[in-house]
Amino acid sequence: MDTHQSLKNVFSHLDNRNLSAAIVELENYLSVHPHQVNSDRLHALKTDYQLMADYWKRGFKDPQLPALYQSLLQRMYVLCANISKHYGLGHSAFMSSVYMRLRMTARDWSPQNIREELEAFVSETALLELEPEHLRKPKMQELYRQHQHQMNVLFDYVYTSDIWSDGKATAMEELLLSPTVDSNDQQLIVSAVMLSLLEHFDISKFRTLVHVYQQATDERVRQRALVGWVLSLDSRLAVSVYPEQKALVDKLLEDENCCKELVELQKQFIFCINAEQDTQTIQREIMPDLIKNQNIRLTRNGIEEQEDNPMEDILNPEAQEKKLEQLEESFQRMMNMQKQGSDIYFGGFSQMKRFPFFNELSSWFTPFYMNHPSVTDAIGRLESDKFVNSMVEKSPFCNSDKYSFVLAFKEVAQHIPKNMLEMFNRGEITVNEISQEEQESTLYIRRIYLQDLYRFFRLFPQRAEFVNPFDREELRYLFCADPIFSKTHLEASFNEIAAFLLKQKRTAETAKVLANYGEARRDFQFWMMAGYLIQHQKANASSMNVGDDLCCYGEALKLQPENERALAGYARALFARSRYQEALKTYNLLLTINPDKKSYRLNRAVSMTNLGQYAGALKDLYRLDYESPDDKNVSRVLAWTLVCEGKYEAAEKIYSELLKGDTQSDDLLNYGYCLWFSGHIDDAADCFHRFLKETGCQPQYILENEAELLREKGITEPEQQLMLYIL
Secondary structure: OOHHHHHHHHHHHHHHHOOOHHHHHHHHHHOOOOOOOHHHHHHHHHHHHHHHHHHOOOOOOOOHHHHHHHHHHHOOOOOOOHHHHHHHHHHOOHHHHHHHHHHHHHOOOOOOHHHHHHHHHHHHHHHHHOOHHHHHHHOOOOOHHHHHHHHHHHHOOOOOOOOOOHHHHHHHHHHHHOOOOOOOHHHHHHHHHHHHHHHOOOOOHHHHHHHHHHHHOOHHHHHHHHHHHHHHHHHHHHOOOOOHHHHHHHOOOOOOHHHHHHHHHHHHHHHHHOOHHHHHHHHHHHHHHHHOOOOOEEOOEEEEOOOOOHHHHHHOOOOHHHHHHHHHHHHHHHHHHHHHOOOOHHHHHHHHHOOOHHOOHHHHHHOOOOHHHHHHHHHHHOOOOOOHHHHHHHOOOHHHHHHHHHHHHHHHHHHHOOHHHHHHOOOOOOOOOOOOOHHHHHHHHHHHHHHHHHHHHHHHHHHHHOOOOOOOOOOOOOHHHHHHHOOHHHHHHHHHHHHHHHHHHOOHHHHHHHHOOHHHHHOHHHHHHHHHHHHOOOOOOHHHHOOOOHHHHHHHHHHOOHHHHHHHHHHHHHHHHHOOOHHHHHHHHHHHHOOHHHHHHHHHHHHHHOOOHHHHHHHHHHHHHHHOOOOHHHHHHHHHHHHHHHOHHHHHHHHHHHOOOOHHHHHHHHHHHHHHOOHHHHHHHHHHHHHHHHHHOHHHHHHHHHHHHHHOOOOOHHHHHHHHHHH
């Protein structure tokens, strides 16, 4: 929602614990946007602040002063958050319509009344079971219709509600934990609380979600509460205004199971934001293979079946078997993506969110149930609902996609051939079914909910009105990088999370997590990951609060002096800094650990060449060239070492071979030096010309690049200037 700049300034002052500046800024805002109640509240707060200041000026040492100041900061935050919320509601057409609908209802929004209504629904549902069948069904449909309308409005109320008092929070917490309230209703309310928290932090709502996560016996309610409090964390307020937030989180992290679930949740968030990338993989790589290996083709009129070629079995008897293998392989690849946590259905169902059902804000968060009015209306028009029932009970679809499926199936059912509908109802056509045991697992419950959230924040028409936790800049989804988790029990799992992020090629996020490590937690794996990110230019050292890659690998070697990977990284860092003597020493050590590693031997040879130890380098290079005659990198290093050694004829033979294929610009440059040193000036100039044309370098680069070697080879300054003249 939109927020006035003056209100943003108030929040900024509160972050800095500057209450007097916040009061002045809010006074300025209220002078332009007068509101009597808010002005009275600000005046009362200012008066209390002045009394505290007057008492302090008299020289009294009040031990309660820090607590009083903290209390005033919190009062100021509550006042500004409520004003900001109403400012946003009034400056958005969509939010204004939501709020107006609430104001038009004469409903009592006290927690006690809400609870009585929700409990009454459960009682009435149970009593309907005693009714005769012909009366029960219409009454049941009407009851659910009324109740769903009530829940839609309740969702809007909770989402747009002001900062809760402690009493209201306690009453709502009891409602969310009550066994006499329907689980679907509790889940929906938890989502509304989360959505409200994303807009403006509320310690009472946050505390409610934390307690529900700790105490709920219904796993679906509990997992929604987990996602809710994680996404609503605000570490700035934890430092400045609400230290209780940090205390609540620290208490949670004492539970080993909580830490385990947070690690799983962090990975699931990453799979969520990969949804569109995974969709592209499926559309570009998997689906074409699936279609290609079946007897169907895509036409302008849809999918058409092709007849089998009777000659194919005679001319190519193994083709059918190979086609089936490829088909199974492609399908299995997609299933493996799903098992790992990928959202493989996002692409398909993202096109099915335009039904009027999804115009209702709460519909995106409502758990799927067969008695939902939109579902009963859709199924009521089908001749048989066996297939639909089977699909929604056993399919791996999230709640939002199940609603899409039912609504879409209603539209297309009349166009499906009767024999195919019969196959559906007999269970002969199914999707990848999920067992009941898996559906009850915390991993599955959480994954389904996260997919619902992702669809809302990516596809809801008015999504711009909401704070998006999947936003790549705000990085709320990367909660492990939040300072509130630094130096906590969760740090023990940071290595696992960072390694997972690296595997997913999310290097920027990896750097953020590494930056959140406490000094005491910086172990061998931390230094290795930090060194890798810096060395491969995936992150800079300052973003992780570490030294350069040489420093990182050096720290890793202090912990594991003979670790091969650490030594290899250290050697590369030394080489990049032209510290060839130390690099040579390190590569010698690496070759005692792994004598057959070609890259170590090649890099040792390059180090020796740069140190002028040509004989030793050639010994390694001749062996490598014999073992890998087609390795062009070996050939390049060998040719250049021969040039440095003065064996120009042998070097020319290698360069002439290298220049026959796909050449690198450096091949032209180095061949040019070789020709120059051997007296073939025109040919050398020709190579240099081609090099300069390909790279766009200036002619002076030819002299500066190997200035020391030019002197070593006796190329005088006049000769160098003449080469520039020719170029």
